[in-house]
Amino acid sequence: MTPSQTTDVAPTAQEDLYALTSRLLENVGRVVLGKPESIKLAVVALLAQGHVLVEDVPGVGKTLLARALAASIDCSFRRIQFTPDLLPSDVLGSSIYHAPSGEFVFKPGPLFANVILADEINRTTPRTQSALLEAMADRQVSVEGATYRLERPFIVLATQNPYEFEGTYVLPESQLDRFMIRLRMGYPIRAEEKRLLNDHRSGEPVDDLKPALTAAEVVLLQEGTRKVRVDDSIADYLLDLVHLTRRSEDLHVGVSTRGALTLYRAAQGLAMVSGRDFVVPDDVKTLAVPVLAHRVVGKSFLQAGEFGAAEAIIRDIVDRVKVPT
Structure with a gap:
C-alpha cells in the first residue's frame, strides 16, 4: 500500500x-x-x-x-x-x-x-x-x-x-x-x-x-x-453535558468517554470553520445534538436509532447546564 x-x-x-x-x-x-x-x-x-x-x-x-x-x-x-x-x-x-x-x-x-x-x-x-x-x-x-x-x-x-x-x-x-x-x-x-x-x-x-x-x-x-485551543472552562462545560446524560432519568445509556472526546474534537472543527483558533461555548451547544443524540439510548425506546426522541432529551440537557462565561 x-x-x-x-x-x-x-x-x-x-x-x-x-x-x-x-x-x-x-x-x-x-x-x-x-x-x-x-x-x-x-x-x-x-x-x-x-x-x-x-x-x-x-x-x-x-x-x-x-x-x-x-x-x-x-x-x-x-x-x-x-x-x-x-x-x-x-x-x-x-x-x-x-x-x-x-x-x-x-x-x-x-x-x-x-x-x-x-x-x-x-x-x-x-x-x-x-x-x-x-x-x-x-x-x-x-x-x-x-x-x-x-x-x-x-x-x-x-x-x-x-x-x-x-x-x-x-x-x-x-x-x-x-x-x-x-x-x-x-x-x-x-x-x-x-x-x-x-x-x-x-x-x-x-x-x-x-x-x-x-x-x-x-x-x-x-x-x-x-491545535485549536480549548479552555478548561469549555472542557468542564462539555463534561457537564456528558455526565448529565449518564444521570438522566430519561436515558438508559448515556454518552461514553469516546463520545465526549468526539464532541471535543468536533468543537475544534467548528471553531476552525468559524475562523477562530479557540473554542467558545456556542460551538459545544451547536454540536451537542448532532454529535451526542445518536450515542444515547432512552428508556422509552430500545434502539439508539430513535433519533427524534434522543434529540429532544439532549436539547433539554443543554438548556439545563450553565454556560461558562
Whole structure:
C-alpha cells in the first residue's frame, strides 16, 4: 500500500486556514442549495477527522452532499452501494491468486480511497456494516492477517433512509458510535427548490464541480484543527453535558468517554470553520445534538436509532447546564 499521505506545505496563518475552509464551503454550496448548516457540519467532520451519517427520506440531497464534498477535494473517491447481499470482502478487498508468481496478491476494495460514500448503509446486514469499524476508528484495514494503512484524508459519508422504510436494518450502537456527526437534510425552501430545478435543467451541476482544495491542504487543515485551543472552562462545560446524560432519568445509556472526546474534537472543527483558533461555548451547544443524540439510548425506546426522541432529551440537557462565561 502507498504510505499515508503527508504534506510539505509550510505553516500557514490562521486567516489562511480560514480562507481554505471558506473556499471549501463555498464550492460545496454551489450545488447543494439551501443547506448551509448541513454543509458546515460535513466540513466540521472532515476537519476533525470524523465521519458523517446523513439520515432522511429519499431524494432530499443526501448523496449529493457526499458527492459535492468529494468533488471539492482533489483526491480519490469511491461510492459503495450497500445492498442485502453485499459481503465484507466486497468492501475491504480480498486476496487473489496470481498465476505468474504462484502467490496470492491482495486486491484492495473500494474502501481504499480518501472519500467514501457509503450509500444506504442500513440496507446491508450488520456483518457487512461492521467491516467499516476498523477503518473508521483507526484508519486501517486488517485482512487475512495483514494490516493496511489508509491514506489521509479519510472520511466516510454514509446515507440511510429512516428505519420505517422497507428493507432496512438498524445500525448497531457500535457502528453509530463511529460517526462523529449525524444530521438530517430536510426539504429545501421553495425558492431554493425552484433554483435547483433551473440548475438541473441541462444536467447534474455536481458533475462539473472543480476541486477547491488539494488533499495536502485538507491534511493541513486537519493538523491545524487539532491545535485549536480549548479552555478548561469549555472542557468542564462539555463534561457537564456528558455526565448529565449518564444521570438522566430519561436515558438508559448515556454518552461514553469516546463520545465526549468526539464532541471535543468536533468543537475544534467548528471553531476552525468559524475562523477562530479557540473554542467558545456556542460551538459545544451547536454540536451537542448532532454529535451526542445518536450515542444515547432512552428508556422509552430500545434502539439508539430513535433519533427524534434522543434529540429532544439532549436539547433539554443543554438548556439545563450553565454556560461558562
